[in-house]
Amino acid sequence: MSHTNIRPFVTPRIHPRIQQALQQKELLFSLMDGVGSPLNVMFPQNIDDNIKSFQDAFKKNFLRGRIYFTSKPCKSESVLRHAAMSDVFVDISSPKSLAKVMSCGFNPARIEATGPKNPEYIMMCLQLDVLLNVDSMDELKMIAAMHRKMGLTRKARIYVRLCGFSSPRISFTPQDNTFGIHVKDIPDLLDWLVERKDIFDFQGYAFYISGAGNEQRLVAIENQLELTMLAIQKGLKPKGIDIGGGFNTQYADNQEEWDQYQLALKQSVKGDIPSQTWNNSGLGYRNENGVVTGGPIFFNHFHALTKGDELDALVNQRLPQFGNTKMADVIRDHLLELYIEPGRAMLDQCGITIGRVSFNKPSTWGEELVGIDMNQTNLRSLQHKNLTQSVVLHRDPSRNKPNHNGLYYIGNLCVSYDILQYNKQFPDLVPQAGDLVCFMNTAPYAMDFSESETLMQPLARKIALWSQDDTWNWALDEKYMPVDFMNLEIE
Amino acid sequence: MIVKTITDLIGNTPMLEIPPELTGLQNIDLYAKLEHLNPFGSLKDRTAWGMIKDDLDMLKKDNRTIYENSSGNTAKSLAAIAGIHGLKFKLVAALSKVEEQKHVMQIQDAEIQEIAVASDCFDPSDPNDPQFLIERTASANPNSVYFPSQFTNSKNPAFHEATTAREILDDIDTVDYFFAGLGTSGSSMGITNVFRQHNPDFTSIGITARANDFIPGIRAMGQLWETGLFRKDVYNDMVSLSSMEALDGMLELNRKCGILCGPSSGANYTAALDYLRKIDGTLTTRKKAVFLINDRMEWYISYVRERMPEIFGDRAKENAIQHFDSETASPAPAISADDLDQWLAQHPDALIVDIRSSDSFKMLTIPNSMNMPVEMFEKWIDNNNPFPSDKPVVLVCAIGERSRHYAAYLRTMNCNAYNLDGGIMAWYDDCKIAA
Numbered sequence: 001m002s003h004t005n006i007r008p009f010v011t012p013r014i015h016p017r018i019q020q021a022l023q024q025k026e027l028l029f030s031l032m033d034g035v036g037s038p039l040n041v042m043f044p045q046n047i048d049d050n051i052k053s054f055q056d057a058f059k060k061n062f063l064r065g066r067i068y069f070t071s072k073p074c075k076s077e078s079v080l081r082h083a084a085m086s087d088v089f090v091d092i093s094s095p096k097s098l099a100k101v102m103s104c105g106f107n108p109a110r111i112e113a114t115g116p117k118n119p120e121y122i123m124m125c126l127q128l129d130v131l132l133n134v135d136s137m138d139e140l141k142m143i144a145a146m147h148r149k150m151g152l153t154r155k156a157r158i159y160v161r162l163c164g165f166s167s168p169r170i171s172f173t174p175q176d177n178t179f180g181i182h183v184k185d186i187p188d189l190l191d192w193l194v195e196r197k198d199i200f201d202f203q204g205y206a207f208y209i210s211g212a213g214n215e216q217r218l219v220a221i222e223n224q225l226e227l228t229m230l231a232i233q234k235g236l237k238p239k240g241i242d243i244g245g246g247f248n249t250q251y252a253d254n255q256e257e258w259d260q261y262q263l264a265l266k267q268s269v270k271g272d273i274p275s276q277t278w279n280n281s282g283l284g285y286r287n288e289n290g291v292v293t294g295g296p297i298f299f300n301h302f303h304a305l306t307k308g309d310e311l312d313a314l315v316n317q318r319l320p321q322f323g324n325t326k327m328a329d330v331i332r333d334h335l336l337e338l339y340i341e342p343g344r345a346m347l348d349q350c351g352i353t354i355g356r357v358s359f360n361k362p363s364t365w366g367e368e369l370v371g372i373d374m375n376q377t378n379l380r381s382l383q384h385k386n387l388t389q390s391v392v393l394h395r396d397p398s399r400n401k402p403n404h405n406g407l408y409y410i411g412n413l414c415v416s417y418d419i420l421q422y423n424k425q426f427p428d429l430v431p432q433a434g435d436l437v438c439f440m441n442t443a444p445y446a447m448d449f450s451e452s453e454t455l456m457q458p459l460a461r462k463i464a465l466w467s468q469d470d471t472w473n474w475a476l477d478e479k480y481m482p483v484d485f486m487n488l489e490i491e
Numbered sequence: 492m493i494v495k496t497i498t499d500l501i502g503n504t505p506m507l508e509i510p511p512e513l514t515g516l517q518n519i520d521l522y523a524k525l526e527h528l529n530p531f532g533s534l535k536d537r538t539a540w541g542m543i544k545d546d547l548d549m550l551k552k553d554n555r556t557i558y559e560n561s562s563g564n565t566a567k568s569l570a571a572i573a574g575i576h577g578l579k580f581k582l583v584a585a586l587s588k589v590e591e592q593k594h595v596m597q598i599q600d601a602e603i604q605e606i607a608v609a610s611d612c613f614d615p616s617d618p619n620d621p622q623f624l625i626e627r628t629a630s631a632n633p634n635s636v637y638f639p640s641q642f643t644n645s646k647n648p649a650f651h652e653a654t655t656a657r658e659i660l661d662d663i664d665t666v667d668y669f670f671a672g673l674g675t676s677g678s679s680m681g682i683t684n685v686f687r688q689h690n691p692d693f694t695s696i697g698i699t700a701r702a703n704d705f706i707p708g709i710r711a712m713g714q715l716w717e718t719g720l721f722r723k724d725v726y727n728d729m730v731s732l733s734s735m736e737a738l739d740g741m742l743e744l745n746r747k748c749g750i751l752c753g754p755s756s757g758a759n760y761t762a763a764l765d766y767l768r769k770i771d772g773t774l775t776t777r778k779k780a781v782f783l784i785n786d787r788m789e790w791y792i793s794y795v796r797e798r799m800p801e802i803f804g805d806r807a808k809e810n811a812i813q814h815f816d817s818e819t820a821s822p823a824p825a826i827s828a829d830d831l832d833q834w835l836a837q838h839p840d841a842l843i844v845d846i847r848s849s850d851s852f853k854m855l856t857i858p859n860s861m862n863m864p865v866e867m868f869e870k871w872i873d874n875n876n877p878f879p880s881d882k883p884v885v886l887v888c889a890i891g892e893r894s895r896h897y898a899a900y901l902r903t904m905n906c907n908a909y910n911l912d913g914g915i916m917a918w919y920d921d922c923k924i925a926a
Contacts, residue, residue, distance in 0.1 A: 062892040064916075170586055172607035173618045215586050215607035232854065255702050259713050267723075304703035325848045329865065332889040333847035334854065335916050 007406065007426040008264035008276060010301060011253040012388035012440035015046050015349035021465055022438065024472055025393055028354065031463060031474065032436055037356035038374030038460040040447045042477055044082035045466050046349045051086050053308030054342065061315050061328040063338045068112050070245055070343030071097060073444040078464035078480030079350050080104035085482045091133075091341050095121045098130065112159070114206075114341075122146055131157040133206050133242070136181060137189065147199050155201040159242055159339075160189065162207045162227070167219040169320055174216075179208050186227050190234050197236075204228065206242035206339070214314065217243070222321040225330060240337030247310050247345035251388055251441060252301035261387070265423075266292045278367075278408055278422045283387075298385035307345045344444040351443030353379060353460065355420075357435045358412070368407035370431050375411035375418050377451045378460050379439060386439075386446065392427045393436040400429035409437060413455050496575060500530040501540050502654045506662050506781070509760075513747055518774040519668070519767050522781045523744075523760070524659060527752050531568045533786035534655075534678055539568035541650025542639040551576055555637040558629070560621040562587040562596070562603075563674075563708055564786050565641050570599040583621045583628075589707050591790035642675050642720060651681030659781055665690050668780035670763040672698040672709035672755045676721040678783070683725055697726035698762045706737045707794065708755040708785060728766075736761045738798060745788060753791045756784045812873045815900045823898035825910045826885060828917040831857070841883040844868070846894060847915065857887060857911075857918060865893060872897065876904035883907045890914040 014022075021043070022028070032039055047069075054067050068091040069083050077100065080090070084105030092098050093115035101111060108128040113121065116135065122143055125132050127150070134140050143156050163180025181189065186205075193202050205224050209217055221243060228238050252258040268276040269285040270292050277283050284297035305313050315328040315338070322330045331338050355372035363369050390409070394400055406426050411418035420439075431437055439446075451459055462477035468484070475481070494500060505528070509521040526534035543550070543557070550557070557573045559566040562584040573580035580601045585608040587593040596603060608619050622642070629636040641647050655678065659666060666686045671679035676697070683695040700706040702713055712731060715721045723729070734754065741757025744750040759782040767780055796803050826834050835841060843860035845852050852862040863871065865888070871877055878884050884906060886894035891914035901908035911918065 062890055064890065167607075170605045170607050173624075175618065219607060229850075229854075259702050259711070262713050302702075322850065323848065325864075325866075329848055330851070333851035335851070335889060335919060 006273065008261050009389040009426045010251075010258055010261045010387055012391075013250045013253045013349075014391075014440055015043065015049075017043055017046060017467060018349060018352060018440075020467065021472065022391055022393070027472060027474070028393060028436060029395070032354060032356055035461050035463065036458065037354070037372070038378045039354045040076075040351055040442070040460045040462040040477075041354060042076045042078045042351045042443065042462055042464045042480075043349065043466070044076075044078040044464050044480055044482070047079055047083050047346060048086065050307060050342075050346045050348055050350075051083065051088055054311060054340065054345075055087075055308070057308040057311040057315070058338070060312060062332060063315065063328055064332075065240060065338035065340070067346075068242075068339060068341040069346045070114075070341045071101060072115075073343045073449060074347050074351065075448045076351060076443065076462055076464075077104055077478045078462075078475075079347065079443070080106075081480055082482045083346075091343075095124055098124055098128070102128075112341075114161075117142075119146065123150070126150060126152060126156055129154060129157070131159065131203065133159045133161055134181075135161050135179060137185070140189070140192075144196060144199050156199060157201045157203055159204055159206040160186070160202070162186070162205050162220070162224060165207075165216070165220040165223045167222065167321070170215060170219065172216060172219075183223050183227065187230065190231055190236065193236060194234055202231065202236045202238060204238040204240045204242060204336075204339070206244060206341075208244040208341075209246060214317065217246075217314070218317055218319065218327075221327060222319050225319070225322065225334075228334070228336065238336070240339050241331065242339035242341065243314075245341040245343050245345070247340075247342045248300075248303040248306045249345050249348040249441075249444070250302060250306050251299065251386055255302045258302040262296070274405075276406075276424050278419050278424075281422060283422060298387055301387065307342070307348070311340065347444040349441060349443075351441075351447055353439045353442040353447045355409075355437050355439075357431045357433050357437060359433060360430065363408070368403070368405065368430060369410050370407055370437070371410050371412070372420060372437055373412050374420070374460065375413045375454070375457055376420060377454055378411075378447065379420055379442065380446050380450050386441070387421070387423045388440055389425060389427070390421070391438040391440065392429070392431045393438065394429060394431070395434045397429060400432055400435070403427055403430045412457055415455075497530045498536075498540055498544075498572060498575070501536045502529070503658060504528050506659065507748065507750065509748060513743070514764060514767070516767055516771050518771055518776075519778045519780050520663075521763060521767065522659075522663060522779065523748070523750060523756075523784050524655070524781060525750070525784050526655075527750070527756070527784050527787045531564075531571045533564035533568065534783060535564035535786070536568045537650055537654060538641055538647050538675070538677060539565055539572055539639075541654075542641065542644050542646045543569070543572060545646075546637065547576060550578055550637055553634050554578070555635055556581050558583060558625045558636055558638040559641075560584055560625055560638075561641070562592055562605075563589070564592075566601070567592065567595055567599070569639070570596055570601045574599060583625050585621060588705060588794075589790060590793045592707075595790060641677060644677075645720075647675060647677030648681030648684070648720065651678045652685050656682040656685035660685070660689060663779055663781075665779060666693060666781050667778040668694050668696065668763070668767065670696050670698060670759050670766070670780070670782040672706070672758050672783075672785070673715060673721065674708045674710060674755075676715065676725075680720060680722065680725050694727045695725065696762060696766055697729045698758055699729060699731045700737075700758075701731050701733045704734050706732065706734050706754055706758055707791065708753075709737075709758055730762050730766065732758050732762060734798060738795065740764070741788070741795075744784070750784055751788045752784045753786045753788050754794065756782075756786065759783055759785070810874055810903070812869055812897075812900055815896075815903075817896040817899040820899045820903065822895065823886075823902045823908045823910050825891075825895070825912040827912045828920070831885075831911065831918065838883050841885055841909075842878065843885045843887060845887040845915070846897065847887075847889055851889075855915065855919065857915070860887060868897070872901060872904070876901060876906045878906050878908075880905060880907065883909060885909045885911055887911045887918075888914045890916050 066089045068089045070091040072093045081104045089110045090101045090106045112131045113125045114133040161180045164182035269282045285294045318324045355374035359371040406424035409420040464480035506522045529536035556579040570580040582603045586605045686693045699712045700709045702711045737754045737758035740761030763782045845860045846865045846868045886898045888894040895910045898908040898910040
């Protein structure tokens with residue numbers, strides 16, 4: 001009657017290049033043993049696929065614009081260096097990240113500064129002529145004051161970040177948000193900017209909507225376009241609209257398995273099958289008198305459209321406030337450019353995190369625990385919400401026993417809650433000391449977004465791994481060269 | 492037949508035996524329960540009436556507003572019942588995916604509040620979830636709001652037990668197989684419970700939509716646990732269908748049985764045929780199978796059109812613009828923005844046609860040009876040349892890409908078409924106007 005797998009797991013989507021790399025067991029074992037656990041392995045070449053996906057959507061819809069690679073989800077330099085070789089821009093969020101992207105090959109004309117800004121950050125951006133994505137009226141006033149004090153003749157290039165969108169045709173309660181300036185304050189802000197045309201080069205508005213559906217995004221875009229027309233009427237010259245990021249990526253390999261998994265999780269919460277989560281937490285679901293209630297705290301792992309395909313679908317949506325014209329036509333016909341800021345989607349398949357197993361033990365409840373020499377700060381798994389199955393590399397599979405009831409990976413912190421993934425994992429064999437556990441697709445927001453040296457455990461090292469003519473090369477992440485300098489034709 | 496109120500006509504729908512030459516079944520009789528003959532056009536008339544009938548006196552006394560959180564058949568039925576009794580009806584729902592359903596409710600004078608919902612299924616953590624919003628309104632106004640909540644109301648399955656299931660048994664004595672698409676799962680659960688009590692060997696098949704696909708009124712498996720009523724163990728088997736499979740079934744019912752039903756009924760029919768054809772040969776005794784015709788076809792016209800444009804004559808004509816490949820066609824001559832003034836001086840009779848949207852045309856345009864926004868323009872030139880053949884025509888768009896495409900097409904229609912290279916952007920960059 002039931003089709004539910006009794007070992008429910010989600011196979012991760014794995015890039016073919018990473019699939020091949022995982023076959024290089026000797027290389028990976030020697031890297032791990034030489035460099036230490038945990039190890040973040042970057043695949044800088046893989047960003048090319050993501051860039052092309054977005055570029056194709058621009059080309060297909062005859063849109064001019066910029067792709068800002070939002071660099072904050074990962075600190076890797078190899079990926080930045082590789083991306084700098086393509087026609088992409090970069091989005092930074094701190095003074096140190098400004099210095100870093102420049103050292104990775106981005107000149108200031110290709111950089112946009114976002115995030116909360118202190119005087120030092122503003123001064124550096126003005127000095128280097130970096131475009132500022134302004135997030136508050138105070139920031140705008142600080143830029144004006146700083147600009148005067150520095151005696152600059154060149155104007156400060158700015159985007160203005162919006163929030164508080166609304167629509168006459170559809171209502172919603174926006175989540176409260178620290179980002180942006182309310183749309184109702186924009187008319188006054190524009191007058192203020194018009195009086196300071198000698199200081200500011202206003203290039204357009206930006207916004208960021210977190211985890212919202214398409215409808216909220218379309219409302220934001222309509223509001224943004226209306227305010228762009230208002231800016232033009234007031235004599236400013238916006239060049240484009242920045243619609244931010246938030247593009248989907250595929251974490252699960254296929255839809256069916258993902259559906260089955262969610263069903264199994266709910267069944268486990270209901271009590272029909274054994275618990276699938278650590279401490280029976282339910283990952284957002286709970287059992288109220290036999291009825292499953294609550295909502296998932298994890299991502300949707302499989303989407304109908306991702307990256308450039310999602311962008312293509314978005315710009316082909318119709319805007320009711322603009323005579324039901326397609327968004328791409330409105331942007332193009334008003335001679336505007338389109339700016340996007342993908343972060344997660346640009347880093348899709350650009351890195352994995354590998355840990356070395358130290359020990360096995362049972363938990364209080366008798367669950368099988370596998371201790372790995374890394375900790376939850378190296379993976380940020382609960383916030384990361386990635387439920388996919390990790391890939392295990394065995395030193396010698398003949399010494400491993402089969403895994404029947406699933407297991408949990410725990411970390412090296414001397415605390416009772418250092419769980420690396422909160423959902424049960426089902427590798428065929430139980431990993432043993434020395435084996436490697438590879439967590440897939442960790443570059444965006446997982447591998448180093450909030451890692452720390454808590455309890456004086458080490459930070460993970462990063463290496464870049466790349467393939468060329470069927471051979472594999474590696475370098476320390478910060479030593480990666482996107483140009484093959486060994487094979488130059490030197491006169 | 493004279494009735495006092497239209498709700499007296501809810502229920503007691505007939506069953507149609509699907510001709511065996513159509514089903515190809517040797518050992519199974521397949522019956523369709525014609526729920527689209529209910530007065531407001533769907534099975535949901537029963538759901539709405541079942542939930543509300545006992546509360547009507549109270550609603551009228553308090554003059555309450557009836558709320559609903561899904562923009563489908565139940566909302567339409569509730570709006571109709573509200574209208575009969577002088578009550579207000581308010582829909583608070585995610586943006587309607589079926590345009591005509593919304594239009595019907597607008598004609599019914601329903602108040603409609605559409606919400607931009609982040610997730611596509613019930614999510615209590617989303618402040619924009621319609622159920623959450625209505626429940627909050629209801630608890631703040633306990634004496635003026637009435638929310639029957641079909642997804643959690645046990646009167647929903649109970650009324651189907653008492654009426655729909657009983658009617659079917661009265662007509663054919665026993666049921667061996669029952670097929671129903673799962674929305675609230677109220678109707679199929681109520682009906683299944685009765686059939687199973689009556690016949691222990693009874694088999695119930697629940698139908699879901701494929702994930703990331705959309706069949707109006709049927710949910711995907713992943714969305715079903717949020718509905719409250721749904722219990723998987725009620726069903727012996729579950730099948731999931733694509734929207735195209737549902738439409739194929741719908742068309743067969745529309746065209747060969749005269750049942751003018753919508754896509755969810757088509758899903759029931761497709762699932763029934765697939766399932767029964769597999770087991771038909773293994774049977775030794777005669778069996779009876781039933782599926783529901785949920786609702787009428789009319790409010791799904793744009794849904795069908797989007798997925799099956801060929802039905803509506805949106806067929807490819809010879810030389811149709813949709814199939815024109817300007818990459819391989821010989822290009823129309825291009826005029827650079829720099830040279831435009833000079834060229835126009837040499838061709839004083841030229842027409843300049845700007846195909847951008849009308850508001851962008853208003854903001855900035857080349858003097859003496861006319862505006863024909865692209866969607867209108869494309870219909871205008873499709874398979875035809877509307878321009879005088881003795882006059883040159885310069886096409887202008889934003890960046891010169893679409894105009895290049897259309898100019899090449901018009902050339903094949905013997906139009907003397909030119910393209911403004913780089914479009915209005917290049918012309919603007921060349922500072923033809925004071926910036």
